[in-house]
Amino acid sequence: xxxxxxxxxxxxxxxxxxxxxxxxxxxxxxxxxxxxxxxxxxxxxxxxxxxxxxxxxxxxxxxxxxxxxxxxxxxxxxxxxxxxxxxxxxxxxxxxxxxxxxxxxxxxxxxxxxxxxxxxxxxxxxxxxxxxxxxxxxxxxxxxxxxxxxxxxxxxxxxxxxxxxxxxxxxxxxxxxxxxxxxxxxxxxxxxxxxxxxxxxxxxxxxxxxxxxxxxxxxxxxxxxxxxxxxxxxxxxxxxxxxxxxxxxxxxxxxxxxxxxxxxxxxxxxxxxxxxxxxxxxxxxxxxxxxxxxxxxxxxxxxxxxxxxxxxxxxxxxxxx
Amino acid sequence: xxxxxxxxxxxxxxxxxxxxxxxxxxxxxxxxxxxxxxxxxxxxxxxxxxxxxxxxxxxxxxxxxxxxxxxxxxxxxxxxxxxxxxxxxxxxxxxxxxxxxxxxxxxxxxxxxxxxxxxxxxxxxxxxxxxxxxxxxxxxxxxxxxxxxxxxxxxxxxxxxxxxxxxxxxxxxxxxxxxxxxxxxxxxxxxxxxxxxxxxxxxxxxxxxxxxxxxxxxxxxxxxxxxxxxxxxxxxxxxxxxxxxxxxxxx
Numbered sequence: 001x002x003x004x005x006x007x008x009x010x011x012x013x014x015x016x017x018x019x020x021x022x023x024x025x026x027x028x029x030x031x032x033x034x035x036x037x038x039x040x041x042x043x044x045x046x047x048x049x050x051x052x053x054x055x056x057x058x059x060x061x062x063x064x065x066x067x068x069x070x071x072x073x074x075x076x077x078x079x080x081x082x083x084x085x086x087x088x089x090x091x092x093x094x095x096x097x098x099x100x101x102x103x104x105x106x107x108x109x110x111x112x113x114x115x116x117x118x119x120x121x122x123x124x125x126x127x128x129x130x131x132x133x134x135x136x137x138x139x140x141x142x143x144x145x146x147x148x149x150x151x152x153x154x155x156x157x158x159x160x161x162x163x164x165x166x167x168x169x170x171x172x173x174x175x176x177x178x179x180x181x182x183x184x185x186x187x188x189x190x191x192x193x194x195x196x197x198x199x200x201x202x203x204x205x206x207x208x209x210x211x212x213x214x215x216x217x218x219x220x221x222x223x224x225x226x227x228x229x230x231x232x233x234x235x236x237x238x239x240x241x242x243x244x245x246x247x248x249x250x251x252x253x254x255x256x257x258x259x260x261x262x263x264x265x266x267x268x269x270x271x272x273x274x275x276x277x278x279x280x281x282x283x284x285x286x287x288x289x290x291x292x293x294x295x296x297x298x299x300x301x302x303x304x305x306x307x308x309x310x311x312x313x314x315x316x317x318x319x320x321x
Numbered sequence: 322x323x324x325x326x327x328x329x330x331x332x333x334x335x336x337x338x339x340x341x342x343x344x345x346x347x348x349x350x351x352x353x354x355x356x357x358x359x360x361x362x363x364x365x366x367x368x369x370x371x372x373x374x375x376x377x378x379x380x381x382x383x384x385x386x387x388x389x390x391x392x393x394x395x396x397x398x399x400x401x402x403x404x405x406x407x408x409x410x411x412x413x414x415x416x417x418x419x420x421x422x423x424x425x426x427x428x429x430x431x432x433x434x435x436x437x438x439x440x441x442x443x444x445x446x447x448x449x450x451x452x453x454x455x456x457x458x459x460x461x462x463x464x465x466x467x468x469x470x471x472x473x474x475x476x477x478x479x480x481x482x483x484x485x486x487x488x489x490x491x492x493x494x495x496x497x498x499x500x501x502x503x504x505x506x507x508x509x510x511x512x513x514x515x516x517x518x519x520x521x522x523x524x525x526x527x528x529x530x531x532x533x534x535x536x537x538x539x540x541x542x543x544x545x546x547x548x549x550x551x552x553x554x555x556x557x558x559x560x561x562x563x564x565x566x567x568x569x570x571x572x
Contacts, residue, residue, distance in 0.1 A: 109470050
């Protein structure tokens with residue numbers, strides 16, 4: 001594993017939080033390495049924001065340790081937080097000041113941020129056109145960018161973004177994704193929470209999945225996906241005969257439409273397709289058999305299940321109570 | 322780690338940019354001319370009613386008080402008060418001041434007297450109550466608290482800013498009322514004497530330590546006391562606005 005040898009930027013160990021005697025977070029542990037995009041996935045109310053609030057010292061954990069670049073948040077919050085930029089929930093800035101004045105304001109709260117650095121982050125987020133306008137005239141996307149600019153001011157090693165795509169349009173989401181990838185390529189670690197599985201799948205290298213205040217899985221996004229297995233989808237000219245042929249083959253299992261959980265967006269283009277679980281090595285052999293039986297093949301494709309499938313498998317048996 | 326001065330600069334800028342202080346000045350610019358006009362009308366009326374020679378009247382009061390001083394039956398502390406009164410009346414005569422006509426300094430004095438109970442606390446509240454609660458309601462408090470700065474420093478910078486603005490409100494009120502009323506009543510009156518030192522002991526007034534101070538000194542002392550009472554209001558307002566949100570969060 002190459003990731004394990006890399007420097008650990010954020011380490012969460014045995015984190016617990018009780019609010020009013022009621023446990024909200026039970027034993028959350030994970031590590032975030034340098035230069036990776038770490039996803040924090042869970043449905044609404046699973047404790048994502050509560051965990052993030054503890055990471056940035058807005059609330060104190062009942063138990064457990066949080067280490068940011070080796071500094072414990074509970075003991076030296078100001079030293080630990082100087083390595084971090086964050087946006088918790090929405091990027092809230094002062095609407096009665098301009099974007100530039102807001103950045104100046106937050107720059108004053110940390111030593112060693114020059115006006116040149118402010119100019120630099122403004123350029124990074126591409127806001128040089130409107131930076132001297134009042135923030136109350138900004139759109140949500142621009143506020144989001146200004147929030148990120150603010151978080152980047154202190155040259156942090158870790159950037160924490162809570163539901164960054166909330167309220168953005170598809171174009172904005174795509175831009176944000178590219179932007180996040182660019183920051184990660186520059187050596188920064190990113191910690192991104194989301195309740196959208198597809199988003200984490202597109203954006204992140206590794207993921208921690210949280211449900212009911214507990215981490216139920218941590219790992220590479222691709223590895224976790226491959227655990228669930230890949231589907232082989234056949235699109236044939238004569239689906240009924242093809243189905244009969246596939247059923248007769250051993251080592252091929254046909255999955256009915258209601259059972260598989262491939263993204264609906266993908267399946268809408270493949271209405272008559274047959275979904276199977278099988279060894280990829282057997283595809284050429286079967287293609288030969290179809291051709292011999294005079295059944296034309298429109299397409300054969302390997303489709304990875306969505307993270308939703310993975311999520312449902314991991315939380316199987318659990319009900320919201 | 323950011324230094325306190327930078328934090329205080331931040332807070333001061335935010336209050337300024339929100340135009341809170343501008344509103345205070347605007348209210349003063351409306352209120353003061355109204356009171357100046359009223360005071361002017363009163364002075365005109367009384368001048369018409371009492372068309373006597375004020376110099377002769379002053380002179381006769383001085384004479385009768387001087388006579389009383391030689392009376393053995395009057396107790397010593399009463400004499401002390403009379404001596405101070407003579408001193409004040411003599412000052413009016415010497416400087417050719419009619420004690421009945423107002424000047425900018427007496428106007429400022431009485432304006433401050435009246436504003437200490439309602440106007441100044443109100444203006445102070447407008448700034449103090451907003452300092453913490455607006456950060457809470459807009460959510461910007463999260464941005465402040467997740468920066469590498471200790472929480473007491475942020476709260477302290479808000480208190481320092483509040484002190485600054487309370488002082489500024491009082492100085493501005495004095496300056497504006499002096500400048501505006503001076504247009505009508507003239508800018509003199511700094512040296513006019515005012516009696517201070519009356520002490521109430523039960524039902525009696527103890528006049529033993531009565532003495533006259535100049536109006537300028539009086540105004541300074543008055544402003545100092547007003548500053549003190551305004552600071553108490555400000556600190557209570559700040560404390561309440563911090564506590565209210567904390568309680569809401571706990572519940």
